[in-house]
Amino acid sequence: MSKASAPADLFAPAPSQGPASRIRVGIGGWNFAPWRNNFYPAGLVQRRELEFASRQLRAIEINGTFYGAQKPATYARWAAEAPDGFVFSLKAPRYITEGKRLADSARGIHGFVSGGLAEFGHRLGPVLWQLPPSRPFDADDLAAFLGHLPRELNGQPMRHVLEVRHPSFLDPRYVELARARCIPTVFTDSPQYPSLADLTGDFAYARLMRSESHVDTGYASADLDAWTARARTWANGGDPAELPHVAPPLAPQAARDVFVYFISSAKERNPAAAMALQHRVDAAG
Numbered sequence: 001m002s003k004a005s006a007p008a009d010l011f012a013p014a015p016s017q018g019p020a021s022r023i024r025v026g027i028g029g030w031n032f033a034p035w036r037n038n039f040y041p042a043g044l045v046q047r048r049e050l051e052f053a054s055r056q057l058r059a060i061e062i063n064g065t066f067y068g069a070q071k072p073a074t075y076a077r078w079a080a081e082a083p084d085g086f087v088f089s090l091k092a093p094r095y096i097t098e099g100k101r102l103a104d105s106a107r108g109i110h111g112f113v114s115g116g117l118a119e120f121g122h123r124l125g126p127v128l129w130q131l132p133p134s135r136p137f138d139a140d141d142l143a144a145f146l147g148h149l150p151r152e153l154n155g156q157p158m159r160h161v162l163e164v165r166h167p168s169f170l171d172p173r174y175v176e177l178a179r180a181r182c183i184p185t186v187f188t189d190s191p192q193y194p195s196l197a198d199l200t201g202d203f204a205y206a207r208l209m210r211s212e213s214h215v216d217t218g219y220a221s222a223d224l225d226a227w228t229a230r231a232r233t234w235a236n237g238g239d240p241a242e243l244p245h246v247a248p249p250l251a252p253q254a255a256r257d258v259f260v261y262f263i264s265s266a267k268e269r270n271p272a273a274a275m276a277l278q279h280r281v282d283a284a285g
Contacts, residue, residue, distance in 0.1 A: 025057065053271070162186065171246065175246050185199075187204070228284065239253075
């Protein structure tokens with residue numbers, strides 16, 4: 001299928017409805033060669049892949065910014081290619097989170113945030129700050145870092161989420177600190193990194209890393225059903241008790257936004273997994 005012959009409905013935005021509209025399911029990035037065999041229409045030119053992907057999903061987590069900030073014009077172009085209602089999560093540059101002391105990161109944080117993120121406008125979703133597996137929990141250092149994170153950009157609220165990868169973060173003191181600063185923690189569904197589903201902010205954010213290449217939808221149907229129920233529980237203000245927690249699950253709270261990304265593992269299956277989960281979420285109403 002060539003650019004000229006691609007049906008217009010291939011580029012129609014994914015629908016949203018009811019409470020399910022609080023739940024955004026997506027993938028990491030949009031440039032991946034194997035997706036040209038099982039996600040993108042045959043013959044679609046590469047420069048239209050973001051345009052297409054952003055109309056099949058509701059969110060994309062940009063990984064390229066982890067390796068280096070982009071130019072404002074690049075952010076503006078990405079935003080312009082996505083439809084209304086779509087959001088981008090951005091992984092913050094690793095030179096900030098992998099520095100010797102997080103407390104010394106204020107300048108780097110300011111440079112990244114003020115370096116063009118405003119170009120995303122209302123399409124700017126959470127900024128993901130991923131700590132390396134080598135960084136243990138240090139309450140004072142982390143508190144200083146969280147204090148540097150700006151809560152607004154050009155008068156609009158900013159959202160931040162923290163991914164921790166050292167086992168020492170499985171500590172009630174970490175949960176207490178993150179809750180005091182209202183910074184959500186990523187639930188990392190991975191066999192490699194520590195996972196904690198403790199809700200520490202006003203939205204939920206999950207990165208699912210167990211897709212399998214021999215399953216067309218990446219995850220088995222029963223697993224997708226389970227994640228549908230968890231996403232809806234989060235969205236409705238609940239706290240899925242079956243997921244691993246450091247502290248006791250929270251009592252029901254106000255409805256919240258939910259971001260679920262299928263990341264790495266059998267990456268070629270992740271778009272199918274994301275679309276299958278979003279379909280289930282929407283069908284449940």
